[in-house]
Amino acid sequence: MLRYNFIYELRLLLRSRWIQLLSLLLLVLFGFSTFNGEQKVQKRRSDIAAAKQEVQESDQAMIKLLDSVERGMEVSVPYWTIPTSPMAVGNYYPRVAAMEPQPMSFVSTGQADLFTHYMKPTVSGDDFTLNFTEMSSPVQLLFGSFDLAFVIVYLLPLLIIAFTYNVLSSEKEQGSLRLLASQPISIGKWVFQKLILRFFWLSVLATFSLLATIFLVGIGPFQWGAFLSLLALTLSYMLFWFALAFLVNLFVGSSAKNAVSLIGLWVLFVLLTPSVLNQLGSKLYPMPSRTLMINKMRERKAAATERQDEILDNFLRDHPEYAINDSTQTRSFYHRYMASQEVVKEELQPIVNEYEKQLQKQQTWSKQLQWISPAIVVQESLNQLAGTSTDDYENYRGQVMGFAEVWREHFMSFLYNNQNFSQADYPGLPQFHFEQRKDKSVLTVPILLLMTIVMLCCGLLASKSLKTGKVLS
Amino acid sequence: MISTNNLTKKFGDFTAVDNLSLSVNEGEILCLLGANGAGKSTTINMLLNFIPPSSGSATINGLDVVKNPIKTKEFITYIPENLMLYPSLTAMENLDYFSGIAGKKLTPTQLSNFLEEAGLQTNAFHKRISTFSKGMRQKVGIALALAKDTKVLLLDEPTSGLDPKAGNEFGELLQNLKNKGVAVLMATHDLFRAKEVATHIGIMKGGQLRQQFVADDISLSQLEKAYLDTMNVTEAMP
Incomplete structure (x- = not known):
């Protein structure tokens, strides 16, 4: 039966204008979303390149200024920006801490719409309140990004529904089911085979479309593993929807009822569950107010300003290494400011920790319940594959914080030793090197496949007890 | 029987x-x-x-x-009042499909012979069923009975x-x-x-x-x- 089903299902598909249209639509959607995603990645790359170029030009200007000052010449810039002052270098000549897009970033915009992908930490900046949120278009946030992940997670199930909702019911409605049911075959098995063949056909189309998009974007020789992950995720997600369609075809009834049931499941899994989980997460673990945190920070800073001399004395007592090499013992604004900055940071740590802890709880809660909806899991996996997941941005934020600390520490010894910055110190400036996350989840595909197999087995077992009369009526 | x-x-x-x-x-x-x-x-x-x-x-x-x-x-071969076959397949293809899923592997010559024996005009063998009258569809049903050796x-x-x-x-x-x-x-x-x-x-x-x-x-x-x-x-x- 399989051979005949395969041959004739393929012929029927190829002769159906509806299927031809759906196939064309799939190709167009994959192509357009990849193009769109790649445009965004290119924008990120060019933004980072422009920032790096700006730093390079600024560094050249700094070297020139240092050279002039070291030769005893006068320079025509405000005195507080002259780079012989370590604080001037630390504040006005920062490095770019960039999160470079990964080769598969075009797949999913993920959190890239919300967070910035490069920062320039300064010595006197409040790194613990570094705002990583980027200005976003509210319209874009409302509708999301039209990228490959959007097509796979949101639109592909709709195409599958259009492809599968009436496999059995159309036979009943056009009258050929009675002839089929009079053949020595099991109707459940027949529907199963038809759906497997449609899955195969759609898989070929999806694989071809993904390959075409990959060649369009260009992929390195070591990125084929990532491509295979993308393919495995897409196919296992498709299989999940085909399994749902199998159950609906067997047990629901008319084409209209099947379509409504499948659309209902789409709304449930793709729209409703993520939204409800998000709302519940916010209700159960509400985030403390960021405005409140900033207000408290200002209060602490104001209080610290009033007792800056005392703070500086305490600071130098705690850091004798900064005082012993300094013969001048001169103390300026920055000596007091940087010392009080440390105190403010320590005092605000519990508030920042509370903020981080709630965020962590929210994320842990969402992760535990994400399996309720395969759409969430696949979206998250695609984000991870693209390097645009929340975890990726958390990793980046952590690295930027760490680098900001290194950057500050680098200039602290210059500051408290009252040592000028010179051309010779330039090569020793700390540089930021972004490290990708290594602990990426690999469970999505096997768990999705397991869910699918369970549904298919349930369908096949139940179809054995399915009465032909019930199917025909 | x-x-x-x-x-x-x-x-x-x-x-x-x-x-x-x-x-x-x-x-x-x-x-x-x-x-x-x-x-x-x-x-x-x-x-x-x-x-x-x-x-x-x-x-x-x-x-x-x-x-x-x-x-x-x-x-068994069953022919209902209104025998509905796949309209976008030809008579030969419909006969091949239904006899095939019933377990009968037939060559094109055998399929033609059964359609001929069922009285279908030769020029209709490769026409899509959507163009067939009810009588012609019933003949394909009879050809199926012959093909299945019912x-x-x-x-x-x-x-x-x-x-x-x-x-x-x-x-x-x-x-x-x-x-x-x-x-x-x-x-x-x-x-x-x-x-x-x-x-x-x-x-x-x-x-x-x-x-x-x-x-x-x-x-x-x-x-x-x-x-x-x-x-x-x-x-x-x-």
Whole structure:
């Protein structure tokens, strides 16, 4: 039966204008979303390149200024920006801490719409309140990004529904089911085979479309593993929807009822569950107010300003290494400011920790319940594959914080030793090197496949007890 | 070949088929006559295991249809009143598909021969079914019976809506199958066609087989009278 089903299902598909249209639509959607995603990645790359170029030009200007000052010449810039002052270098000549897009970033915009992908930490900046949120278009946030992940997670199930909702019911409605049911075959098995063949056909189309998009974007020789992950995720997600369609075809009834049931499941899994989980997460673990945190920070800073001399004395007592090499013992604004900055940071740590802890709880809660909806899991996996997941941005934020600390520490010894910055110190400036996350989840595909197999087995077992009369009526 | 023993089907309080016992042997054609709701189609549906009987049993080639639903269908070809095939496939393709899923692997030559034997014009073999008349589709159904080397042919109002010529051709095809030893059970309203093709005729009413005749032992007018008597209508038809 399989051979005949395969041959004739393929012929029927190829002769159906509806299927031809759906196939064309799939190709167009994959192509357009990849193009769109790649445009965004290119924008990120060019933004980072422009920032790096700006730093390079600024560094050249700094070297020139240092050279002039070291030769005893006068320079025509405000005195507080002259780079012989370590604080001037630390504040006005920062490095770019960039999160470079990964080769598969075009797949999913993920959190890239919300967070910035490069920062320039300064010595006197409040790194613990570094705002990583980027200005976003509210319209874009409302509708999301039209990228490959959007097509796979949101639109592909709709195409599958259009492809599968009436496999059995159309036979009943056009009258050929009675002839089929009079053949020595099991109707459940027949529907199963038809759906497997449609899955195969759609898989070929999806694989071809993904390959075409990959060649369009260009992929390195070591990125084929990532491509295979993308393919495995897409196919296992498709299989999940085909399994749902199998159950609906067997047990629901008319084409209209099947379509409504499948659309209902789409709304449930793709729209409703993520939204409800998000709302519940916010209700159960509400985030403390960021405005409140900033207000408290200002209060602490104001209080610290009033007792800056005392703070500086305490600071130098705690850091004798900064005082012993300094013969001048001169103390300026920055000596007091940087010392009080440390105190403010320590005092605000519990508030920042509370903020981080709630965020962590929210994320842990969402992760535990994400399996309720395969759409969430696949979206998250695609984000991870693209390097645009929340975890990726958390990793980046952590690295930027760490680098900001290194950057500050680098200039602290210059500051408290009252040592000028010179051309010779330039090569020793700390540089930021972004490290990708290594602990990426690999469970999505096997768990999705397991869910699918369970549904298919349930369908096949139940179809054995399915009465032909019930199917025909 | 076809046998029912006290076969009964109830839908709630309504008894559609009531203790029906009949048999059709190889090379016999039993035509079941009766008004709408007499239980003819329900009987065929039970033989196909489309609906389970409430009581009694039915066998095809000695096998119980409820216990062996797949196996019994290997022997059966069913042609409903309106045989619907795949409209975007040709006659050859439809025949290849349905005989294929029934387990018969046939060459294009064999398929052509069966279509020819079923009386389909050669130039229609490779035309899509969407262009076929009802009579042409019924011929593809007969070709399927030939291709499956069927033992039992179940026909549900196969000649309704056919023009006289097509009806006559269909009758000839049934004779051909009968001569090959096929057991045919045909539900129909058409007394004339029943008298012409059947070896046995049964009249059903209220789910019961009220009268049964050997076709050669009764004339058309006697059959008509018996039918009307059974239906409790005594006046002659115009």
